[in-house]
Amino acid sequence: MSLVEVTDLTVEFGSLRAVDGLSFRLERGAALALVGESGSGKSTVASALLGLHHGTGARVGGSVHVAGTDVQGASDEELRRLRGGKAAMVFQDPLSSLDPYYAIGDQIAEVYRVHTRASRRAARARAVEVLEQVGIPDARRRARSRPHEFSGGMRQRALIAMALACEPDLLIADEPTTALDVTVQAQILDLLHTLREETGMGLLLVTHDVGVAAESVDEVLVMRHGRVVEHGRVSAVLGSPSHAYTRELLGAVPRVDVPRTGSQATDEVVLEATGVRREFGRGKRALAAVDDVSLTIRRGETLGIVGESGSGKTTLGRMLVGLLEPTAGAIRYEGQAHTGVNPAVQMVFQDPVSSLNPRRSVGESIADPLRARGERDEGRIRRRVTELLERVGLEGAHYGRYPHEFSGGQRQRVGIARALAADPHVIVCDEPVSALDVTTQAQVVALLGELQKELGLALVFVAHDLAVVRQVSDRVAVMRKGRVVEEGPADEVYDSPQDPYTKQLLAAVPALDPEVAARRRAARRELAAA
Structure with missing residues (x-):
């Protein structure tokens, strides 16, 4: 059988x-x-x-x-x-499958005891054994750690270890x-x-x-x-x-070996980061999430920023938008130093569910930037929101619907519409397609490309997916541990990478x-x- x-x-x-x-x-x-x-x-x-x-x-x-x-x-x-x-199952989100209050090893040991009636000592030993099997370093000590003390990859390894405990x-x-x-x-x-x-x-x-x-x-x-x-x-x-x-x-x-075509970039620098640094914490415990990074974004171009979790790319993106102030260095918009939120630089977030208020209709969320600019005529607001909904491929009649009534791709379109409501010159996209399936991802990427050509937008595309970044970018900056280790035209970075870390990233892309x-x-x- x-x-x-x-x-x-x-x-x-x-x-x-x-x-x-x-x-x-x-x-x-x-x-x-x-x-x-x-x-x-x-x-x-x-x-x-x-x-x-x-x-x-x-x-x-x-x-x-x-x-x-x-x-x-x-x-x-x-x-x-x-x-x-x-038979055992490993789920997509290990945080929702692991109890935040209990040590990883105790959770694995409990699963083993339920199925085998083993003693506590034997179950703890089995937990350490399977953690070693899945490549957790110093497994005996790390078995006492709680889920929040593990990285995303380590949590997924721990979940696999739990699944393997009873040798399914x-x-x-x-x-x-x-x-x-x-x-x-x-x-x-x-x-x-x-x-x-x-x-x-x-x-x-x-x-x-x-x-x-x-x-x-x-x-x-x-x-x-x-x-x-x-x-x-x-x-x-x-x-x-x-x-x-x-x-x-x-x-x-998306293919890592297929370059982007049809860019309309100009030589005009619209946004610039000069020697920016961002620290979290104080004194000796201060951590530099971004350390001495300088970048320029030109009108009509797309700058891709790639790197692993913890590389500092999201922190850099939030500084470009003005959601975070640099600890050192400066952000310049159209040649002028700028602090605070800049309406001309908008952001599309990774998770539209958490960035949209579930208690407000999507139309009201899209209208927020219009009201923030002083628009008070509700008729004009309604007409503009309807135009934006239709521009991103939704229906004007969706104004009164709530976020939970939309698919993931549709919610991301709502996020793009809200960013467009401020009439920006730059949009920073932070992992905008990472949670979407490939066809929906392709649709959102195509929409961003259409909007860029139509409106002359500059895009900053922050992502860990190197194939998507190759598909959309004119230039690419590779970040590691808060620093840019390689930067240049996308074709050069992808076809002839110079830094060992860039080579490592490209070698890990699925074939x-x-x-x-x-x-x-x-x-x-x-x-x-x-």
């Missing part, structure tokens, strides 16, 4: 059929990726494998067998034995690298591959990133609207896709060719072992 056997699976939530007649198998030791856009049903399938829809009101049809357990007919006790014991036959990884830097993402994908080789477990990877699938699995199952549109070996599906939707997904994936991905993985292993 296969490790996973799914036959004619359907999952309905009220009148919505989220999964519609899905069938597939996964053998022991094999790896399968479920790929598709948000809303395609892939995470719903992953939850069905562990019986997580039981008792939720969802209607589940068809048959699901996992590691010899009939999930549909299983009792609560059988499902408890399955979850964590025979199947690991389900639901978007395990979405919020991670490119180098940390590569480390997690390499870890999953190594664990599969060493333990023989099966891997079901849920992802909207086709490049992540190419790095990690043997087979790909492409989903759309709850149905399978294509299924086969990863090399065949990604190399010669037969379905139009798969070709559309692949076409939307769509599985053979290339395998060679890169082998090279990273050799480098790590050296």
Whole structure:
């Protein structure tokens, strides 16, 4: 019997059929990726494998067998034995899966004790063992740390360690690298591959990133609207896709080897940072998040700023907008030193959910910059907001809707409309597409490009995704530990990187060719072992 056997699976939530007649198998030791856009049903399938829809009101049809357990007919006790014991799940956001009040090691030990009835001492020893297995340095000491004391990549490793504690036959990884830097993402994908080789477990990877699938699995199952549109070996599906939707997904994936075209940059410097430094804390404990950075942004161009979490790129972006004052150095707008918030320099944030007031309609949020400029005529405000909504691809009738009524891509369009309301000359985009699937990401990037050409905007595009930055940027600055380590025309930085850190970042970008991905993985292993 296969490790996973799914036959004619359907999952309905009220009148919505989220999964519609899905069938597939996964053998022991094999790896399968479920790929598709948000809303395609892939995470719903992953939850069905562990019986997580039981008792939720969802209607589940068809048959699901996992590691010899009939999930549909299983009792609560059988499902408890399955979850964590025979099959384990790693979720997208480890912070929401880890208890902030308890040490990482204690949480792993508790999972192990529930399934094995081991003693506390044995469970603590097992926790340290699996933390070492997933590459946590000084695991015995770090087992006593709480989640907030770990970086994002380390938290994801800890969650994988928790999943491995009981030596499951199947690991389900639901978007395990979405919020991670490119180098940390590569480390997690390499870890999953190594664990599969060493333990023989099966891997079901849920992802909207086709490049992540190419790095990690043997087979790909492409989903759309709850149905399978294509299924086969990863090399065949990604190399010669037969379905139009798969070709559309692949076409939307940004490529690190494809330069930007059609820029309308001028020589006029509109925004400038000169020797800026920003410290947090005081005295000996002061931390320089940005240290002696100088950059220029010209009218009509896009400057990409890349780097890992903690590199200082977001802090720099907030100083450019005026949300943070430099500790030293100066920000100049059109040649004049400027302090405080500058209406001519607006920001589009990474998470539109947290930057939009959930209790106010999107129309009112977009209207805020208009009222801040002194506009009092409600008729003119309404007409301008309607124009902006329509300009970013939404409907004027959406004025009275609230943020929760929109998809992630639509909320990001609202954020762009709000930035445009101030008639800016510069927009700083802080990770504006990092949480979006590839087709929605492509739409938002295309919208920014259209607005730039139409309005002559200068854009600062802050991101950890090097492929997206290559797609949109005329020039690129690479940041590490608060400093710019390399800066220049995008083609030069990407095609002939000079700094070892830039080379490291580019080498970690997922490859769509599985053979290339395998060679890169082998090279990273050799480098790590050296």
